[in-house]
Amino acid sequence: MPLEQSLGEGFLTTRVDAVVNWARSNSLMPMPMGLACCAIEMMAFAAPKYDVARFGSEAMRFSPRQADLMIVAGWCSYKMAHAVRRIWDQMADPKWCIAMGACASTGGMHRCYGVIQGIDNFLPVDVYIPGCPPRPEAVIHALMDIQEKIRNDYSVAQDYQSGQLPEGRLPQGSHVVTPAGDAPSKLVVHP
Amino acid sequence: MSSLPFDFTPVDTPGPQTPDNPHAKATTNCPDAVSALQEQFGDAVREVVEYANEHTVLVERDRIVEIAEYLKANHGFTYLVDLGGIDRFTEEERFEVFYNLVSITTRKRLRLKVRTEEEDPVVPTLSRTYRSANWYEREAWDMMGIRFEGHEDLRRMFMPEDFEYHPQRKEFPLLGIPGSLPLPAQRPGGELTMDPFAAAHGSKPIKSYEETSDTDDA
Numbered sequence: 269m270p271l272e273q274s275l276g277e278g279f280l281t282t283r284v285d286a287v288v289n290w291a292r293s294n295s296l297m298p299m300p301m302g303l304a305c306c307a308i309e310m311m312a313f314a315a316p317k318y319d320v321a322r323f324g325s326e327a328m329r330f331s332p333r334q335a336d337l338m339i340v341a342g343w344c345s346y347k348m349a350h351a352v353r354r355i356w357d358q359m360a361d362p363k364w365c366i367a368m369g370a371c372a373s374t375g376g377m378h379r380c381y382g383v384i385q386g387i388d389n390f391l392p393v394d395v396y397i398p399g400c401p402p403r404p405e406a407v408i409h410a411l412m413d414i415q416e417k418i419r420n421d422y423s424v425a426q427d428y429q430s431g432q433l434p435e436g437r438l439p440q441g442s443h444v445v446t447p448a449g450d451a452p453s454k455l456v457v458h459p
Numbered sequence: 460m461s462s463l464p465f466d467f468t469p470v471d472t473p474g475p476q477t478p479d480n481p482h483a484k485a486t487t488n489c490p491d492a493v494s495a496l497q498e499q500f501g502d503a504v505r506e507v508v509e510y511a512n513e514h515t516v517l518v519e520r521d522r523i524v525e526i527a528e529y530l531k532a533n534h535g536f537t538y539l540v541d542l543g544g545i546d547r548f549t550e551e552e553r554f555e556v557f558y559n560l561v562s563i564t565t566r567k568r569l570r571l572k573v574r575t576e577e578e579d580p581v582v583p584t585l586s587r588t589y590r591s592a593n594w595y596e597r598e599a600w601d602m603m604g605i606r607f608e609g610h611e612d613l614r615r616m617f618m619p620e621d622f623e624y625h626p627q628r629k630e631f632p633l634l635g636i637p638g639s640l641p642l643p644a645q646r647p648g649g650e651l652t653m654d655p656f657a658a659a660h661g662s663k664p665i666k667s668y669e670e671t672s673d674t675d676d677a
């Protein structure tokens with residue numbers, strides 16, 4: 269039964285956080301930082317066959333001001349790092365980063381003087397994708413991981429008191445767990 | 460394949476000297492140009508090597524421009540396909556520069572070589588004779604440190620401009636010199652950082668790429 273029929277002229281109540289996160293996670297705009305061969309798979313990920321429009325991320329934004337998800341696809345040289353970091357700095361918060369492929373994650377097979385051994389040396393990476401190159405499904409999986417991360421994050425509540433989380437507002441059954449396996453007593457708020 | 464009704468690629472016949480060598484091509488065999496060079500330039504042609512039907516001519520470094528111009532004007536070698544440096548890692552005449560020339564009219568390919576010393580590796584530029592030499596020479600300078608005299612824009616091609624080494628030289632470590640290439644700052648306008656590899660060697664960023672920085676007035 270459609271929602272409007274079951275509710276009639278009623279209304280729904282929800283948390284602002286939930287609505288904002290729902291909207292945010294389903295409208296991620298990727299900044300395609302295609303640096304090498306992996307960028308070809310990134311194009312397939314956005315193209316009709318794999319159709320990332322199902323997840324609301326089909327709008328690749330070539331301007332960092334309009335993007336909130338950077339997909340670094342390919343190996344990054346030391347010279348390029350300065351440009352990548354500059355683009356990252358120009359992206360508006362909140363923003364996320366995917367290291368796509370073995371090279372972006374670890375340097376991959378390019379163990380040499382010119383290539384950075386993992387872009388996490390200068391960028392805060394949220395999701396790493398293994399593979400050389402990863403299949404578009406793997407990139408979609410990474411995107412879904414980012415969506416999950418957004419949905420389990422605080423968006424509005426974190427502004428409640430200068431970045432401090434309000435007491436007793438931890439999500440029930442949160443997906444966010446510490447490496448030990450238990451829910452954190454205090455969420456880490458992005459500085 | 461003989462079943463093809465036409466030859467869209469000209470069939471290359473093996474040369475006369477090495478009929479059994481499958482790699483021998485008639486296009487790389489140009490005795491006319493080589494003998495003309497020997498006649499015209501005498502001692503400046505130091506050595507002619509013929510291997511697998513290919514002619515490679517080692518010439519005097521100081522006369523390379525003259526020789527290239529002569530070949531371009533008289534033998535149709537109007538196209539410089541490639542140029543690069545070789546580190547021979549020898550005591551004498553350590554660096555070598557090769558020039559691959561193509562004559563489109565006569566369908567010939569010829570390779571010239573010059574050698575230079577390690578202390579002051581200088582070779583006259585060919586960028587005025589062949590404009591394609593411009594970027595090739597910049598690459599050879601970047602990677603090998605061979606200076607091309609008279610090149611009007613000899614900047615590095617691949618590495619950052621303030622990089623201090625020439626990474627394709629044989630003594631350069633494959634993994635690089637720790638700390639020679641700084642990573643970007645963690646926030647805009649901040650201090651440059653180092654990767655863990657360099658940091659483990661005690662390197663600190665010594666340079667800044669910020670335009671406004673006052674350490675950057677060199």
Ligand code: SF4
Nearest residue numbers: 305306369371400401
């Ligand atoms: S991981 Fe493989 S496909 Fe991707 S950039 Fe590296 S070498 Fe290319």
